[in-house]
Amino acid sequence: MMEAAVKPAPAATTSERPYLQIAGLVKKFGDNFAVDHVDLTIRQHEIFALLGSSGCGKSTLLRMLAGMERPTSGKVILDGQDITMLAPYDRPINMMFQSYALFPHMSVEENIAFGLVEDKLPKGEINARVMEMLDLVQLRKYAKRKPYQLSGGQQQRVALARSLAKRPKLLLLDEPLGALDKKLRQQTQLELVNTLEKVGVTCIMVTHDQEEAMTMATRIGIMSDGHLLQVGSPSEIYEYPNCRFTAEFIGETNLFPGQVVVDEPDRVEIESAQLGSRILIDHGITGPKGMEVWTSIRPEDVRLDRRPPANSHNAAQGKVEDIAYLGSFSIYHIKLASGKVVKSTVPSSRWYEAGEEPPTWGDPVFVSWRSDLPVVLTR
Amino acid sequence: MYNDGRLSWFLKGVLALGYLFLYVPILSLIVYSFNASKLVTVWGGFSTRWYGSLFQNDQIISAVLLSVKIALASACAAVVLGTVAGFVLARFKRFRGSTLFAGMMTAPMVMPEVITGLSMLLLFISMQQFFGAPSERGFFTIWIGHTTLCMAYVAVVVRSRLMEIDQSLEDAAMDLGARPVKIFFKITLPLVSQAIASGFLLSVTLSLDDLVTTAFLSGPGSTTLPQVIFSKVRLGLNPEINALATITVLVVGTIVIVANYLMMNAQRKRDKAIAAAMRGDDADQQNGVGNAKAAVSLA
Amino acid sequence: MDLKRLLKRVKPGRGAVIGLPYLWLMVFFLIPFLIVLKISFAAQDVAIPPFTHLVSYGDDGTLNIALNLANFQFILTDALYADTYLSSLRVAFVTTLCCLLIGYPIAYAIARARPEIRNGLLLAVMLPFWTSFLLRVYAWMGLLNQNGLINQFLMATGIVHEPLQLFHNDFSLYLVMVYAYLPFMILPLYSHLVKMDLRLLEAANDLGARPLRAFWKITLPLSKNGIIAGAMMVFIPAVGEFVIPELVGGSDTLMIGKVLWNEFFDNNNWPMASAVATFMVLLLIVPIALFHRFETRQLEGEKHV
Numbered sequence: 001m002m003e004a005a006v007k008p009a010p011a012a013t014t015s016e017r018p019y020l021q022i023a024g025l026v027k028k029f030g031d032n033f034a035v036d037h038v039d040l041t042i043r044q045h046e047i048f049a050l051l052g053s054s055g056c057g058k059s060t061l062l063r064m065l066a067g068m069e070r071p072t073s074g075k076v077i078l079d080g081q082d083i084t085m086l087a088p089y090d091r092p093i094n095m096m097f098q099s100y101a102l103f104p105h106m107s108v109e110e111n112i113a114f115g116l117v118e119d120k121l122p123k124g125e126i127n128a129r130v131m132e133m134l135d136l137v138q139l140r141k142y143a144k145r146k147p148y149q150l151s152g153g154q155q156q157r158v159a160l161a162r163s164l165a166k167r168p169k170l171l172l173l174d175e176p177l178g179a180l181d182k183k184l185r186q187q188t189q190l191e192l193v194n195t196l197e198k199v200g201v202t203c204i205m206v207t208h209d210q211e212e213a214m215t216m217a218t219r220i221g222i223m224s225d226g227h228l229l230q231v232g233s234p235s236e237i238y239e240y241p242n243c244r245f246t247a248e249f250i251g252e253t254n255l256f257p258g259q260v261v262v263d264e265p266d267r268v269e270i271e272s273a274q275l276g277s278r279i280l281i282d283h284g285i286t287g288p289k290g291m292e293v294w295t296s297i298r299p300e301d302v303r304l305d306r307r308p309p310a311n312s313h314n315a316a317q318g319k320v321e322d323i324a325y326l327g328s329f330s331i332y333h334i335k336l337a338s339g340k341v342v343k344s345t346v347p348s349s350r351w352y353e354a355g356e357e358p359p360t361w362g363d364p365v366f367v368s369w370r371s372d373l374p375v376v377l378t379r
Numbered sequence: 380m381y382n383d384g385r386l387s388w389f390l391k392g393v394l395a396l397g398y399l400f401l402y403v404p405i406l407s408l409i410v411y412s413f414n415a416s417k418l419v420t421v422w423g424g425f426s427t428r429w430y431g432s433l434f435q436n437d438q439i440i441s442a443v444l445l446s447v448k449i450a451l452a453s454a455c456a457a458v459v460l461g462t463v464a465g466f467v468l469a470r471f472k473r474f475r476g477s478t479l480f481a482g483m484m485t486a487p488m489v490m491p492e493v494i495t496g497l498s499m500l501l502l503f504i505s506m507q508q509f510f511g512a513p514s515e516r517g518f519f520t521i522w523i524g525h526t527t528l529c530m531a532y533v534a535v536v537v538r539s540r541l542m543e544i545d546q547s548l549e550d551a552a553m554d555l556g557a558r559p560v561k562i563f564f565k566i567t568l569p570l571v572s573q574a575i576a577s578g579f580l581l582s583v584t585l586s587l588d589d590l591v592t593t594a595f596l597s598g599p600g601s602t603t604l605p606q607v608i609f610s611k612v613r614l615g616l617n618p619e620i621n622a623l624a625t626i627t628v629l630v631v632g633t634i635v636i637v638a639n640y641l642m643m644n645a646q647r648k649r650d651k652a653i654a655a656a657m658r659g660d661d662a663d664q665q666n667g668v669g670n671a672k673a674a675v676s677l678a
Numbered sequence: 679m680d681l682k683r684l685l686k687r688v689k690p691g692r693g694a695v696i697g698l699p700y701l702w703l704m705v706f707f708l709i710p711f712l713i714v715l716k717i718s719f720a721a722q723d724v725a726i727p728p729f730t731h732l733v734s735y736g737d738d739g740t741l742n743i744a745l746n747l748a749n750f751q752f753i754l755t756d757a758l759y760a761d762t763y764l765s766s767l768r769v770a771f772v773t774t775l776c777c778l779l780i781g782y783p784i785a786y787a788i789a790r791a792r793p794e795i796r797n798g799l800l801l802a803v804m805l806p807f808w809t810s811f812l813l814r815v816y817a818w819m820g821l822l823n824q825n826g827l828i829n830q831f832l833m834a835t836g837i838v839h840e841p842l843q844l845f846h847n848d849f850s851l852y853l854v855m856v857y858a859y860l861p862f863m864i865l866p867l868y869s870h871l872v873k874m875d876l877r878l879l880e881a882a883n884d885l886g887a888r889p890l891r892a893f894w895k896i897t898l899p900l901s902k903n904g905i906i907a908g909a910m911m912v913f914i915p916a917v918g919e920f921v922i923p924e925l926v927g928g929s930d931t932l933m934i935g936k937v938l939w940n941e942f943f944d945n946n947n948w949p950m951a952s953a954v955a956t957f958m959v960l961l962l963i964v965p966i967a968l969f970h971r972f973e974t975r976q977l978e979g980e981k982h983v
Contacts, residue, residue, distance in 0.1 A: 066550075066554055067553075067554075068550055068553070068554075087553075087558075088550075088553040088554050089553050089554075089555075089556045089557055089558050090556075093554075094554055094555065095550075095551070095554045097547045097550065097551055098547070099545050099547050101545060101547040101548045101550065101551035103548060103551075103552070103566060104548075104570070105569045105570060114552065114555050114557075115555030115556050118555055118556035118557045118561070119556055145656075146652070148649055148652060148653055148656070149652045149653070149655070149656045150656055151656050154656075162551075162555070163554075163555075166555065166556070386787055386790060386791055390783065390786065390787035390790065391787070393783040393784055393787050394784060394787045394788070394799070397780065397783075397784040397787075397803075398802060400780075400857070400860075401802075401803065401806050401857075401860070402806070403821075404814065404817035404818055404820075404821055404857070405806060405809070405814070405817055407817060407820060407821060407827055408813070408816070408817045408820065411820060419820055420820055420823060420825055420826050420827055420830065421825070460698065460699050460702055461699075463695060463698055463699050464699035464703075466695070467695060467696050467699065467700075471692065471695075471696060474696060476700070479708075480696070480699075480700055480703070481970070481974065482967075482970055483703040483704070483707050483708055484699075484703070485966075485969065485970045485973055485974075486707070486966055486970070487707060488911075489910060489911060489914035489915055489965075489966060489969055490914070490915075490918075490962075490966070491914070491915050491917060491918020491919065491920075491935060491958065491962070492915070492918065492920070493918050493920050493935045493938045493939060493955070494714075494918060494938075494955045494958060494959060495707075495710075497714060497938065497942060497951055497952065497955050498710030498711050498713065498714045498955065499706060499710050501710060501713045501714055501717055501948070501952070502705075502706065502709060502710040502713055504727050505713050508727075523706055524706075526702075527702070527703070527706045527707055530699070530702070534699075535973075559691060560691065584808050584809075587810070588810045588811050588812065590811075590812055590921060591920055591921065594943075595942075605810070605812050608810075608812050608813070608816070609812060609921070612812075612816045612819065612925060613924070613925065615819075616819060616820055616823070620813070620816060621820075623813075624810070624813040624816065624817070627809055627810055627813060628809050628813075631805075631808050631809045631810075632805055632808075632809070635801070635804075635805060635808050636801070636805075639797070639801055643797060
């Protein structure tokens with residue numbers, strides 16, 4: 001799945017100066033922290049994705065940026081201006097709503113013009129801007145239609161055009177493609193990114209769909225329980241998760257709890273009861289001996305063999321418990337002696353090339369991995 | 380097997396009997412309004428004489444005029460107050476005294492009218508004692524009574540419509556730069572216009588029909604239509620009342636059916652448009668229908 | 679800080695929006711009840727208005743508060759009042775029950791009819807409700823009379839030889855009460871039944887429940903809120919009904935609405951009428967609260983079984 005992610009090249013105009021600064025932002029509902037001291041900096045022209053499961057606080061964060069919710073404390077600074085307490089209608093920020101929120105009693109044209117009319121722009125300019133937007137989303141011939149006369153994909157484009165019409169400094173996208181079905185969603189993702197990059201608008205999107213975030217965003221922020229756990233490019237987040245939550249939330253992984261027993265500059269050894277052998281890592285992490293850590297190893301990094309591997313580290317014997325055949329590859333579930341189940345993704349060509357029969361249910365097999373692959377997590 | 384809309388014989392029978400029960404009395408009223416005999420229930424040949432004498436009855440004519448005036452005035456006030464109240468109930472979830480407010484909003488709908496009538500009369504009497512106004516009972520006091528009664532109904536209709544509307548529409552308008560007052564007039568009000576129209580219609584009929592509250596609040600110079608009817612039917616059957624009833628049923632029936640037809644027609648047109656939009660875009664057929672439906676329920 | 683400033687800026691508008699209907703209801707709905715309560719402690723007097731003042735200043739500068747408890751004493755001790763309240767509750771209860779038994783199948787049938795005709799069927803139920811209440815009651819006078827249409831029909835077909843006494847008794851009272859209040863029962867029931875997910879019944883059938891049992895175990899419990907809302911919409915006004923007992927009820931029909939009306943208009947005893955009203959409100963406060971709760975719950979779309 002991760003291989004399928006298309007990572008857009010960063011726009012050429014990206015500058016490094018902070019454009020949006022969120023500092024110590026908190027939102028409490030009663031005694032609950034919906035958003036708990038979030039700090040975040042966004043660069044101009046960036047497409048940033050807040051990724052998390054429902055109820056993690058990402059939507060509340062977005063609504064605070066839009067001005068729909070008042071922060072309990074903290075600051076939001078956009079392009080040098082403190083907008084923390086600004087009313088939504090005074091902010092240079094527009095939002096594309098999850099339900100699109102197209103005004104049903106107005107035509108496509110009127111919907112797009114709404115914000116411009118509110119700004120009391122001259123009529124000629126409004127018309128020109130509306131036409132420009134209609135061309136941008138290729139809906140010129142639908143200008144006179146009412147929203148209910150449009151298909152879902154067209155409605156999404158009208159919503160986008162409407163939120164871009166005011167040329168906002170920041171565009172917020174709330175589950176931008178959540179209302180579309182899966183097939184249409186994949187097709188629309190790239191189209192949407194292209195439009196956004198063409199306009200060059202700075203974006204923050206909220207999504208629970210990691211594929212959507214990875215495909216569309218230049219950087220991703222993982223949220224859970226009101227906290228922003230990790231921020232980074234899609235590959236950074238996948239390859240170097242900084243905590244168990246991120247490691248498990250993005251893609252699949254095998255986690256082994258253990259204790260650091262050897263900590264030298266070029267090697268760390270971790271004693272893991274679940275694996276039954278020591279985990280050896282040849283890139284340095286430093287932690288005191290005896291420290292509790294978790295080792296994360298991705299299923300595609302776990303090698304499956306019928307014969308025992310050469311090394312005694314990073315390996316264990318188990319039995320095939322389950323096989324999910326997915327065409328070009330299969331996912332094996334291997335049950336170790338400790339009862340721990342390890343997942344391994346094996347290309348279908350693997351056995352053919354080795355001239356072996358693929359292992360089947362109940363077969364004894366060995367799992368192992370290279371010592372440069374695991375990631376050690378301390379929280 | 381449940382949603383094919385085919386009713387069992389039992390349910391068909393229930394419906395037939397139910398409608399028979401509801402309509403036989405009304406039909407008999409209409410039929411006997413064309414009775415030549417003064418004895419309402421004894422058929423004495425076809426005649427329209429009672430319609431003629433009805434239109435010559437000054438008491439009834441002036442009562443009708445007063446009732447219509449009061450009904451329109453109360454319906455207008457009730458629509459304004461009721462819409463605001465419905466908006467408050469639907470959008471301002473919690474505020475100091477919100478429970479009391481919601482309670483005061485529903486109570487007038489079910490409160491026996493003898494109680495509301497009496498209590499409001501006593502209020503006006505007390506006000507007269509303390510402020511010297513209102514100096515007499517009549518149009519003004521009845522108007523207040525009917526407005527209070529009707530606004531509760533309007534508020535319920537408007538509120539339930541507002542509950543259906545996706546609140547992100549109002550958020551979106553705010554996001555695009557509209558201030559709260561403007562949002563109310565440009566977005567909220569157009570979306571609940573149909574509910575307001577039915578609230579208005581409902582208010583008119585409630586006011587036209589009200590007897591008990593009116594009896595407490597009216598003065599010597601202000602006799603409404605229901606009061607005239609009541610004083611007449613108390614004495615027994617009266618062919619003129621049959622004629623009046625026939626006219627009422629016809630007028631109200633026509634208005635309600637036409638209003639309903641117009642709403643249904645608009646709905647049908649919209650459904651057709653949605654179907655057309657879906658055919659034009661196969662790729663997102665499934666979701667399109669869902670979204671379009673959502674859009675329709677908003678419109 | 680800034681937050682307070684923002685709050686201050688938003689509040690006046692919001693306050694006015696809430697305040698307008700709030701104030702109206704306070705002045706014209708809530709305060710009147712307090713006045714009723716006050717006057718129920720006054721005594722009848724030959725004056726305009728015809729009752730004594732509770733508070734007066736004595737010549738010697740004393741403030742006299744005279745609470746007349748006689749009205750309540752009378753209501754509590756006089757058997758006629760107790761009978762009247764009980765009888766009103768009974769009439770309202772039987773009316774509600776009959777409306778439910780007749781209204782439920784009708785509402786159910788409409789809700790399960792084809793969508794295209796559903797609206798027309800519902801409109802046909804509501805049409806009598808839109809036309810005059812008073813005239814609908816009047817219509818029954820012509821049917822139930824000694825020589826009214828029903829008796830004419832029964833005599834002509836030879837079912838009876840003597841005209842039946844259908845009018846001015848409990849039978850006519852209940853009949854017309856049910857007739858007048860039936861739409862109030864059907865509407866909330868319908869709106870609950872039509873929203874029900876019919877796949878639930880298919881699931882029940884699939885799990886082995888026969889249609890009647892599925893109705894009993896699924897449909898009926900799911901329409902509970904509608905039943906309560908409808909029942910309260912019939913019961914509460916029925917307790918205080920005046921027009922129907924006055925026009926078609928028997929001379930011995932005891933209804934509290936009629937008593938109140940007579941005390942006020944015929945005996946000119948405003949304090950007594952107020953005491954009767956106070957008692958009625960006390961009696962109805964629980965049903966009204968119940969109605970309010972279920973009405974609110976329905977509007978808020980709470981999925982509650």
